[in-house]
Amino acid sequence: MLEFVIIGSGQAGLSMAYHLKQHNKKFLVVDGGAEIGASWLNRWDSLKLFTPTEYNNLPGLKFDTPKGYYPNKFEVANYFKSYVDHYEIPLQFNTLITSVVKSEKGFFTLTHSEGEIQTKNIIVATGPFHTPYTPPCHTKLSSEITQMHSNFYKSLHQLQEGDALVVGGGDSGYQILDEISKNKSITVYFSGLINVKSIPQQFLWKTIWWWFTIIGFLSFTKYSWIGKKISSIPQPVIGTDVKEILARKNVVVVGRTKDAMGMDIFFEKQKITTIKNIVWATGYRPNFHWIEGLELDENNYPKNHRGVSNIEGVSFIGLPLMYTRGSATLGGVSKDAAHLASIICN
Ligand SMILES: Cc1cc2nc3c(=O)[nH]c(=O)nc-3n(C[C@H](O)[C@H](O)[C@H](O)COP(=O)(O)OP(=O)(O)OC[C@H]3O[C@@H](n4cnc5c(N)ncnc54)[C@H](O)[C@@H]3O)c2cc1C
Numbered sequence: 001m002l003e004f005v006i007i008g009s010g011q012a013g014l015s016m017a018y019h020l021k022q023h024n025k026k027f028l029v030v031d032g033g034a035e036i037g038a039s040w041l042n043r044w045d046s047l048k049l050f051t052p053t054e055y056n057n058l059p060g061l062k063f064d065t066p067k068g069y070y071p072n073k074f075e076v077a078n079y080f081k082s083y084v085d086h087y088e089i090p091l092q093f094n095t096l097i098t099s100v101v102k103s104e105k106g107f108f109t110l111t112h113s114e115g116e117i118q119t120k121n122i123i124v125a126t127g128p129f130h131t132p133y134t135p136p137c138h139t140k141l142s143s144e145i146t147q148m149h150s151n152f153y154k155s156l157h158q159l160q161e162g163d164a165l166v167v168g169g170g171d172s173g174y175q176i177l178d179e180i181s182k183n184k185s186i187t188v189y190f191s192g193l194i195n196v197k198s199i200p201q202q203f204l205w206k207t208i209w210w211w212f213t214i215i216g217f218l219s220f221t222k223y224s225w226i227g228k229k230i231s232s233i234p235q236p237v238i239g240t241d242v243k244e245i246l247a248r249k250n251v252v253v254v255g256r257t258k259d260a261m262g263m264d265i266f267f268e269k270q271k272i273t274t275i276k277n278i279v280w281a282t283g284y285r286p287n288f289h290w291i292e293g294l295e296l297d298e299n300n301y302p303k304n305h306r307g308v309s310n311i312e313g314v315s316f317i318g319l320p321l322m323y324t325r326g327s328a329t330l331g332g333v334s335k336d337a338a339h340l341a342s343i344i345c346n
Contacts, residue, residue, distance in 0.1 A: 001107060001118050002028055004344075007097050008125035009089075010039050011058060012318025014080060015334045016123050017089045018059045019341035029089055030110075030117065032096030036084055037077025039127055045155045046179055047073045049330075050171070050201065050238040055209045056330040059338070061086055063330075068207065070239075076330075100291045102311060121313045121344060124302075128320045128328050130287040134280045135167075137260040141278070144263065150176060150281035156183060162276030165265065167257050169193035173281035174240045180279070181251050189275060191257045191267060194246055197236040208238065218326035231321055307340040315340055 004020055004027035006013045013029050020027050031038070040047075048070045049056065056063040056071065056079075063079050065071050071079075084091060099111045100122060110117040132149035141147060146160050150172045156179065166177040169192025181188040199208055212218050220227035246253060255268030263273050286300045295303045295310040306323055307315045316322070317340055318333055326332025 001120060002026065003119065004028075004121045004123060005030060005108075005110060005117060005119040006123045006125055007031075007110070008127060008318075009033070009036060009080075009084075009091055009093075010125065010127055010318070011080070011330050012127070012328075012333050012337070013123075013125035014083055014089065015058050015337040016125055016317050016341065018087060018334070019337045020345065021087060021089075023341055023345035025345055027090070028117070028119075029091045030095040030097065030112070031091065031093055032112075034093050035077075036091070037073075037080040039129075040073045040076045040080075042151070043073055044150075044153050044176065044179070045073075047175070049076065051209055051330060052201075052207050055207075057334075058083055058330065059334040070201070098290055100314070102293065102313070106313070108313065121315075123307075123315050123317060123340070123344075124288070124291070125317045127318060128286075129284040131285045132280075133283050133285050135257065135282060137257070138278075138280065140262070141260045141265075142262045145276060145278060147278040147280065150279055151284075153279050156180060159186075159277040163187045163189065163272075163274045164277040164279070165189040165191060165254075165257075165272075165275045166279050166281060167191045168281030168283065169196055169237075170235075170281060170283070171237050171240070174198075174237050174242055174245065176279050176281055177251070178240060178245050181245060181248050184250055187250050187252060187274075189252050189254050189267075189272060190246070191254050192281075194242070194253055196242060198240055198242040199236045199238050200241075201239040212325075218329075218332060219324050221323055222321050227324070230325065306343075307336060308343060315344055 006016050006029045009029050009031040017029055053063050053065045053069050054067050061083055095112045097110045097112050101109050108119050108122055132151040134149050164180050164186055173192050177190055259266040265272050265275055288302055293311055297303050302309050302316050304316050307317055317337055320328045323336050327336050
């Protein structure tokens with residue numbers, strides 16, 4: 001029987017694999033995807049990281065692009081591939097775990113479409129983004145409208161001719177709005193917060209991440225007074241000039257999306273009937289219901305302390321704000337993984 005199974009081979013799973021190796025533990029990493037870096041490769045084609053090379057290192061092996069450069073999604077996937085090869089990480093793809101059950105004897109049975117895996121411990125590294133959420137009114141829209149969640153948006157080629165609507169004012173919403181509205185022949189309606197804070201990637205000749213590190217923004221823990229204060233502040237949009245995008249002649253701000261019926265889409269103050277394409281950048285809902293006996297918090301994330309859950313032998317890595325703002329970033333997850341490994345390996 002295996003000692004550890006890590007579920008998920010993104011940055012959190014790979015960092016955990018590295019630290020288990022440091023403790024000479026035997027483990028297997030399983031992933032529902034068909035290739036390394038699948039979660040990144042599934043994102044839109046023009047995606048560039050908002051963190052430059054030097055802030056993207058997993059433990060032990062440097063990200064192999066120049067300092068100050070913002071890598072694209074393919075470079076992240078290639079880096080992960082080199083990482084797996086370099087550390088000879090045992091990895092099994094096409095293995096989507098659909099249930100985890102603990103036996104009376106204390107070991108876990110993990111079920112996937114081809115069978116079962118048994119292990120003494122599991123580390124869940126399935127990422128912060130699970131089920132794409134789209135507001136219920138999307139089902140009332142005419143089939144003449146091309147609509148997709150940002151999770152499935154790859155490029156402008158997926159859109160048909162005509163007006164577009166982008167819903168959602170987070171990083172994804174603004175980046176997709178930016179990309180679509182660069183095509184001046186498309187009128188792009190935007191439904192989302194417009195008073196979001198946007199921060200430039202560079203400030204006084206230094207990357208914003210250098211400043212974040214100096215101020216300690218990424219390392220205040222969620223249990224500290226200042227960490228609690230920071231976590232209540234909405235995350236700013238980084239590296240996208242929100243004001244410039246919203247000022248473009250072909251961008252029309254329409255306030256909240258209220259309802260829809262056929263070709264009619266109802267916003268706070270108006271109805272628009274010409275929209276042919278919609279990208280819903282409306283976020284995700286977590287899904288951990290496949291782990292029997294796991295206690296969840298009010299937001300449906302696992303109750304945990306630095307990754308240790310209510311079930312002995314089940315731990316988590318890479319959850320948003322698991323310990324600090326850095327917990328769910330490429331360069332930040334290793335600290336949490338090192339700490340978790342020191343607890344579960346001893
Ligand atoms: C658009 C976007 C841009 C981002 N840009 C940056 C950036 O510039 N810099 C930065 O540091 N961070 C960035 N992030 C944040 C973060 O780094 C990523 O979200 C990252 O992908 C999280 O890594 P992870 O390993 O925790 O999870 P994921 O990358 O989501 O990996 C989880 C893995 O688990 C697998 N999996 C899931 N469920 C199961 C299951 N039940 N069984 C088996 N396998 C399963 C998936 O196939 C996947 O491979 C960005 C996030 C987004 C959405």
